[in-house]
Amino acid sequence: MNEQTDPAALPGMTSSTEMAGAPCWVSLMARDLGASQDFYGAVLGWDFRPGDLGEGFSVALLDGSPVAGIGALARTLQVAVAWTPYFAIPDADVAAARIRERSGTVAVGPLAFSLGRGALAADRDGAVFGIWEGALIPDWQSGHRDAPAWLLLRTRNAFDAAIFYGEVLDWASGRLGSCDVEYENDEVVLVSHGHVLARLSSGARGAAPDPMERPRWDVHFPVDDLHTTVRTAEDRGGTVLGRRTTADGRDEAAVSDPDGALFTLISR
Template identity: 65%
Template sequence: MTPPTTNSTARLGSGAPVFGAPCWVSLMARDLRATQDFYGAVLGWTFRSGALGEQFRIALADGVPIAGIGALAPALQVAVAWTPYFAVEDADVTASRIRERGGTVAVGPVALHTGRGALASDRDGAVFGLWQGPLVPEWEQWRDTAPVWTRLQTRDAFAAAIFYGEVLDWACDRPGCCDVRYEHDEVVLRHAGHVVARLTSGAVEAAPDPSLRPHWHTHFTVADPRADAEKARTHGATVLAEGVARSGPWVRLSDPDGATFTLNTKG
């Protein structure tokens, strides 16, 4: 896990609380150097060391932290995937809620320097993370400009919204929580008026293709998705699908390590 950086509610510089919102995305890679080279060449990211040691890097776009990349232990035979983390007030309480509602907590909660983190999956198997602690200082900019956002592709978006709403305190009318609305055939999650996640129905639990099973999928906002996708192809990525949404063109890719993500013009 590579979250942004104690045991209290995450707060913005203004002191306003934040909980239930996506606050970070992380990738555990089999080859850390090759993965940095790939995303640096395709998306122009630069990298610096994080608080978790030399096997973890913070990716930056124009100096703003975007995501975390860590080295996956060779002995772990797990799929490489981008994983979203959600800000929570108490990781232990949230983990208990996940178990009570039929989800699974695979790792943690564990202490990670200035905070606590956990990895879990919902009732349909979609993997996500929890983060209890301070957010990156630029989180408001990260949220407002949406350089990265996440979509849950699931069997039933309404049922999933109930699960996550109960686990993460969505739509609870407390300061700092997220608002949930149904818009254009999907569930839209907002924090302070900004779209931070979307939940879409249609995934099939037993599908042989992992991209068709319930999962959280990471989107990166770029100026020209097709041009960046072509760069990605020349650096070993595979183009899985492409199309045009209301907001503009998008391209779904698999990086050389097998992690899937989508490039689009905006969230």
């Protein structure tokens, strides 16, 4: 493994200690890196460059700005092909211990990379997420007006899940940089500086035969033209699993990519 780099020594980079508990990145574990790049490049207009986490990992760019990661790691790590959100934490070892103490699972790591340390985990209901200690992508924060993605946890009980994540990630702790938690229409809402970073919603079923109904972090990608984007996804081998209109009047479509990774397209 590479030695860690001090985020403060990197121009424009911030540290995970400044956004403790906040979503800081999304990444796809893919079977075929090239095929995934072709699909998401066509559907979402992304370009790609090699990433800093080693061979087989790339960073997706939109108008030159980093928006997501794609790694050909699923077979190596024996994890599911899926979109995974990462949360900023000050200490990966402490967060990993908290996950285990609260009956969650740490599947991989913490591992050291050139810009920090990360781990892949699952909460008590099986929803997969990551933790990251170290340098953060500038201006990447779920919930901001021009954010490249935002997050919804579909879980068995949103209030139980909020306790789990709150204790692991220091939500509503009052610590410098920590996120606040609010309650809105039976959902738990993660907030920072007036921005909604993520929502936690009840009703998922762990044993549901439909993967759409199982506990998971649902990554949403805003698009300007939902109809055209959905049609492109279908033309490129994706599958539309459902459509709905949100409470604030925006249309969205649940999509499975050709590898089976689930995500949601939502009108901007």
